[in-house]
Amino acid sequence: MAVSIQKFESALGAEVVGLDLSRPVGHKSFELVRDAYEAHSVLLFRDQQLTPQQHIDFSRRFGKLEIHVLNQWCHAEHPEILIVSNIKEQGRNIGVPHAGRYWHTDLSYMVAPSRGSLLYAIEIPERDGRALGDTRFTSTVAAYDALPDSIKEQIADLRATFSLSHHRSKLMADGADENPLTEEQLAKVPLAVHKIVQEHPVTGRKCLFVNEGHAVEILDMPEDEGRELLEMLCRHAIEPEFVYRHRWRAGDLLMWDNVSTQHIAEFDYALPERRYLMRTTLEGVALA
Numbered sequence: 001m002a003v004s005i006q007k008f009e010s011a012l013g014a015e016v017v018g019l020d021l022s023r024p025v026g027h028k029s030f031e032l033v034r035d036a037y038e039a040h041s042v043l044l045f046r047d048q049q050l051t052p053q054q055h056i057d058f059s060r061r062f063g064k065l066e067i068h069v070l071n072q073w074c075h076a077e078h079p080e081i082l083i084v085s086n087i088k089e090q091g092r093n094i095g096v097p098h099a100g101r102y103w104h105t106d107l108s109y110m111v112a113p114s115r116g117s118l119l120y121a122i123e124i125p126e127r128d129g130r131a132l133g134d135t136r137f138t139s140t141v142a143a144y145d146a147l148p149d150s151i152k153e154q155i156a157d158l159r160a161t162f163s164l165s166h167h168r169s170k171l172m173a174d175g176a177d178e179n180p181l182t183e184e185q186l187a188k189v190p191l192a193v194h195k196i197v198q199e200h201p202v203t204g205r206k207c208l209f210v211n212e213g214h215a216v217e218i219l220d221m222p223e224d225e226g227r228e229l230l231e232m233l234c235r236h237a238i239e240p241e242f243v244y245r246h247r248w249r250a251g252d253l254l255m256w257d258n259v260s261t262q263h264i265a266e267f268d269y270a271l272p273e274r275r276y277l278m279r280t281t282l283e284g285v286a287l288a
Contacts, residue, residue, distance in 0.1 A: 003029045005036045010244040012139040012261065013042040021048050021058050021253060030061060037062070037116075038202050041260040042137050042244060045253040050120055052078045052278065055253075059118045059280035062255075066114065066283040069107075069164070069188050070096060075278065084119070084277040086269070095276070098171055100135065100265030103238055104213030105258045106281060109164040111192050115201075115282040118255040124248045125273035132269035135254070136238075136245045138262050140207040143237040144197065147208070158196045160209075160230065161216040164189040170213070193219065195288045196233070200259050208237050209287070211262050237262060258284065 003018040014036055019029060037043055050058075052075060059065055065080040073096045075081035083095030107114040125132040144152070168181065181189075196218070198209040212234045218226035246254060256263065269275060 003032055005032065005040075007040060008244055011142040011242045012040055012137060013044070013244040013246075014040040015044040015046065017046075019045060021045055022050055022054050025058065025061070034062070037255065037257065041139060041141070041257045042246075043255050044246070045255075046249065047251045048120065048253045049251065050253065052081055055118070055120050055278060056080050056280060058253075059282065062118075062282055063115055064283040066281050068281060069110075069185050071185075080280055082279045082281065084275075084279055085123075086125075086271060086275050087123075088271070098267075100263060101267060102167070102170065102211075102213035103138070103234065103262050103264045104167070104211045105140075105209070105262050107258070107284075108194070108209070108211060109162040109167065109189055109192055109214045110284075111190075112284045112286045113192075113194075114258050115284040116255060116257050117279055117281050118253060119277050119279045121248050121250055121252045121254075121277050123274045123276035124250050125269035125275050127269070127273060131247050131249065132266070132273060133275050134245055134247050134266045134268075136243050136264050136266070137256060138238050138242045138244075139260065140209065140237060140262060141200070141205045141260050142242045143239070144206045144208040146239075146242070147236065152197075155196045155229075155233070158221070159193050159219045160196055161219065162192045162194060162214045163216050164214070166216045167213050191216075198259055198287055200257075201285065203260075205260065207260050208233060209259070210234055210237065238264075258282075 005014050007014045067079050068082045073083050084099045085095030086097050087094050106117050198207045210233045218230050
């Protein structure tokens with residue numbers, strides 16, 4: 001079957017049809033996929049049957065992989081893979097149980113946030129024949145483009161702080177069962193500072209780089225004024241016209257760009273409804 005790209009009827013996203021990722025991907029097909037990735041920010045590959053190593057091998061075609069700072073939930077044999085799951089064994093979570101509870105970009109709390117992520121679905125919860133645990137994505141490019149010129153001018157050179165500790169504090173305040181970060185993990189995630197407006201490293205498009213999950217405050221502004229602006233930008237970034245909603249199926253591989261998108265997971269399921277996914281993370285570069 002010839003490989004084709006079928007764009008979604010939304011501000012971002014497309015499905016790649018006709019590609020079996022368990023087999024070697026030829027140069028021509030890979031170039032088509034890579035171009036689609038830069039053009040659409042989110043790519044879907046349905047009905048895949050991947051081993052962890054095949055997942056890793058395909059991911060590495062896009063760049064170097066990083067080991068997640070929350071390494072207690074990395075795959076025991078393949079540390080490049082982060083387990084995302086609500087499943088417990090012997091009373092302990094086997095993967096990140098609260099991944100994606102707030103709008104965020106992966107690892108935006110790092111000095112060098114991840115370039116992208118590739119998430120492979122193995123078990124998807126269902127109820128009455130309906131898949132649960134959808135993921136919504138928003139285009140930070142479309143969100144920036146839609147800002148009034150006056151706001152674009154105001155935020156052009158502003159910077160914000162981003163923090164993993166801030167994110168985990170939000171989780172605990174909302175009742176999530178979270179263990180404290182270790183000293184080693186804390187050392188890897190000092191407070192990061194990024195410009196609110198980022199230029200995409202490949203396309204050059206301007207992106208609105210703030211999110212409710214990791215952004216703490218805007219610098220060089222009065223506290224109240226900065227908080228109001230940050231909240232307004234976070235609300236604006238997730239307006240429905242910028243959003244694609246993905247309904248998962250087992251065998252889906254979904255990859256996304258972490259500069260030109262934000263995402264959030266739906267937590268409309270609970271054990272014994274099981275969710276089990278594996279994620280690889282593309283290493284990024286330090287942002288301005």
